[in-house]
Amino acid sequence: MKTSKSGDILAGALATLAVVVGIALIVGLLLGGLTGIKAWSRSQKRADANNRVKVTTINIRTAQQQARVIAAQDATVQAQADQRFIAATGIRKAQDEISKTLNPLYVQWEAIQAQMKMANSPSHSQVYIPVGANGVPLVQTVGSTVGTDK
DSSP states (O other), rough: OOHHHHHHHHHHHHHHHHHHHHHHHHHHHHHHHHHHHHHHHHHHHHHHHHHHHHHHHHHHHHHHHHHHHHHHHHHHHHHHHHHHHHHHHHHHHHHOOOOHHOOOHHHHHHHHHHHHHTTTTTTTTOOOBBBGGGGGOSOTEEEOOOOOOO
């Protein structure tokens, strides 16, 4: 019977040892898991920070591109304004030169030329033009006394 008592004791000791080893193994796994979670968390925070830096860099590049587009549009608008100014200056000079020599006969001649062009146009329609003496079209401001006999 001694052998069975010592076998029972040995079996009990082995069972206790197995339980202790199992508990130690579970505690070790839990501690290792927590350490792994901390390491993963730090790694994730680093990756998030790197991603934020990349996104910020992309946003900066986008803002710079938009600024260049706006600057180009501003330059285009300024160039168009300069062109309109140059055209207006040329028109003003032409009008100044014409007004120096403008007389009613020249205006009537221009009116006749415009009427001839319209009459010879394939898409002309009927146009009624008031005429004065000698069949010449009237070219004057309403209420004006130019070209009338008083």
